[in-house]
Amino acid sequence: xxxxxxxxxxxxLFATNAHAGSDSCKYKKNKLDDFTGxxxxxxxxxxxxxxxxxxxxxxxxxxxxxxxxxxxTGGRSLLKFRLKVSDAVKNQPxxxxxxxxxxxxxxxxxxFTMADxxxxxxxxxxxxxxxxxxxxxxxxxxxxxxxxxxxxxxxELAERLLNEDSVYLRLGARSHKYxxxxxxxxxxxxxxxxxxxxLKKVVGCLNQAQQxxxx
Amino acid sequence: xIRWLAVTALVASATFAGGSAMAADCKIDTDETxxxxxxxxxxxxxxxxxxxxxxxxxxxxxxxxxxxxYKDGHKALQIQLWFSNYVERMPPKYELKNALVIPxxxxxxxxxxxxxxxxxxxxxxxxxxxxxxxSSPRATVxxxxxxxxxxxxxxxxxxxxxxxxxxxxxxxEEHYDFKIHEKSLTDIGDAINCLQASL
Numbered sequence: 133x134x135x136x137x138x139x140x141x142x143x144x145l146f147a148t149n150a151h152a153g154s155d156s157c158k159y160k161k162n163k164l165d166d167f168t169g170x171x172x173x174x175x176x177x178x179x180x181x182x183x184x185x186x187x188x189x190x191x192x193x194x195x196x197x198x199x200x201x202x203x204x205t206g207g208r209s210l211l212k213f214r215l216k217v218s219d220a221v222k223n224q225p226x227x228x229x230x231x232x233x234x235x236x237x238x239x240x241x242x243x244f245t246m247a248d249x250x251x252x253x254x255x256x257x258x259x260x261x262x263x264x265x266x267x268x269x270x271x272x273x274x275x276x277x278x279x280x281x282x283x284x285x286x287x288e289l290a291e292r293l294l295n296e297d298s299v300y301l302r303l304g305a306r307s308h309k310y311x312x313x314x315x316x317x318x319x320x321x322x323x324x325x326x327x328x329x330x331l332k333k334v335v336g337c338l339n340q341a342q343q344x345x346x347x
Numbered sequence: 348x349i350r351w352l353a354v355t356a357l358v359a360s361a362t363f364a365g366g367s368a369m370a371a372d373c374k375i376d377t378d379e380t381x382x383x384x385x386x387x388x389x390x391x392x393x394x395x396x397x398x399x400x401x402x403x404x405x406x407x408x409x410x411x412x413x414x415x416x417y418k419d420g421h422k423a424l425q426i427q428l429w430f431s432n433y434v435e436r437m438p439p440k441y442e443l444k445n446a447l448v449i450p451x452x453x454x455x456x457x458x459x460x461x462x463x464x465x466x467x468x469x470x471x472x473x474x475x476x477x478x479x480x481x482s483s484p485r486a487t488v489x490x491x492x493x494x495x496x497x498x499x500x501x502x503x504x505x506x507x508x509x510x511x512x513x514x515x516x517x518x519x520e521e522h523y524d525f526k527i528h529e530k531s532l533t534d535i536g537d538a539i540n541c542l543q544a545s546l
Contacts (some may be wrong), residue, residue, distance in 0.1 A: 166524075167456045167464055167515050265436060345494045 157337035161203075170206035171280040171307065173341040175334050177201045178212060180327035188326055192216065195276070196312065198321060202285070209338060211254065211285040213242070217262075217312035217319065218276040225266045225275055232308035234262030234277035240304035242283050244323075254283035256304075275310055285335075294335045296346040298323050366374060373541035376414070389417040391541045394534045395526045396514060407432045411514065411525045413535050415498075415510075415542035422542065424467060424499040424535070426455060428516060429491040429524070437479055437486045446477035446490035448519040455496050455505065457535065458513040465505045467496035498539065507536040 161174040177199040195218040203210050217234070225233070238259050244252040263278035281303065302320040307313035314320065321327065374392035379483040381388075412427040428447070455467040477490035494516070498506075510532035514525045527534070 166458060166513060230439050231441045252461065263441075263442065 137308060139295055151199070152294045157333075159341065162341050165205075168206070171204075171342075171345045173202075173204045173338060173345075175202045175337045175341070178330040178334055179201050180321070180323075180330045182322065182324050182327070194220070194296070194311075196319070196321065198327075202334045203282075204338060204342060207342075209285045209287075209290065209342075210282040211290075211335070212280060213280045214278075214280045215303075215319065216276060218274050219310040219312050220269075220272040220274050221310070222272065224268075224273055229309060230264040230266065231261075231277070233264035233275055233307075233310055234278065234279055234313070235306045236260040236281050236304065237306065242281075242301070242303050244293070244298040245300035247299055252289055252292060252298070254285060254289065256283050256284070277307075277310075277312065290335050291341060294332055294339065297328060298331065301327075349514065359447055364488070367445055371545075373537075373544060375545050376441055377483070378545065384418045387417070389545055390416045390425065391538045391545075393425070394531060394538065396525055396531045396534060406434075411516070411523075415538040416495060417542055422503070422539075423470065423495040424455070424498055424539070426496065426514075427491065427493045430489065432488045433482075434479075434486050434488055437481060438488060443477040443488070444447060445474055446488075447473065447475040447492045449473040449492060449517070450519055453494075453519075454515075454517040455494070456515040456517075457511050458515075459505070460510045460512055460532070463505075465502065465511075467470055467498075467502060469528060470495050470497050480518075503543075507539050509536070511535050 157176060158176040160176050161172050163172060164170070165172050178201065179197075179199050181197045181199070195216060197216040199214040201212045201214070203212065236256060236259070238257055240256050242254045242256070246252060260279055260281045262279035264275060264277040265274045266275045268274075299322070300320070301323055302318040304317055305313045305319050306317055312319060323331070367371055372435045374387060376392045377388055377390040380386065391414045393412040396411045396413055398434060408431045412429075414425040414427075416423045416425040430447075434518045449469060449472065451469060451472045453469045455469065457465045458465070459465060471494065473492045473494055475490055475492040478487050479486055479488050512527055512532065516525070
């Protein structure tokens, strides 16, 4: 019985610590570059995916997973999104279909609709092509495309994302024939509470590391 | 049985000892003069800057080799990169194109033992495609490149005066950092000294 109590106390302590750890900032890198002497900060990925996408859309297509992270090198900050989107089609995709399945050209916008209905816009400055694969599943070909897109983020916009609530997010992208990009050329997400927390956490952690570096 | 084992161990240790003694020597891989142009080319034996196994993890391996190069009065540092990634499925062909792109004038940064940085610039643009092979149950994607960085007298003095601890190779998209193995700290300087001695 004593052992059982000790075990349950140990477990609850472990669970409390794990929870505290998840609230604190996780950095993949937060150090001076050996070669340039510049500070490198890489805030680790945090999941923004809504439960409906992660629960129902894994195998049948229509998957829209999104994670957020941030990095800065020598004061230049980037907000990064890692997406995994899928669509189910009847015909086997050819290699050229996979090549054009997901493309984000340089100059494409990312827009947040804020709670006060104002828009925050970020612009990607490099071409990004998704890594696309097709998998046969019970009469359907599920085409999944994974990609990471990085948007330069200035201090003013970072401050707004940290202090104001956003409700909607859309990324400009192109797809030759798959439905994960809308006819308007966007991939769209509602920002629920989980996504809101993730976004604020990542931007906050980037800010914190930059402030610690300057003090 | 024990005697046989002892003999085998002795032979093996003698082989390894011989190998390490040879590694310290100056070895030339190529020393030839073109019969038509009379241009002489000298390349020292390449050495891995990392350990025998390279930098390995579950899903990838990589290695970096260095040699010194001479042709037609010009000296250069030759850097060879090799990467091997294990992936779940065979990638489509278009993803193998231009796996490694290093434009002309790309930087090679070498951190010397005293922490100073020596910067070299590549002379040849490199565009290298990857090659994918099925290796059940997964696939392997390999790619690599040979890059030449011209050496001036000033650079030669800087690189041969002390050992080096780290190397950064810049490509078009990113850079790759390599920590030089403790047994290879003087390999860059040794290769250059070896080349100089052979000319």
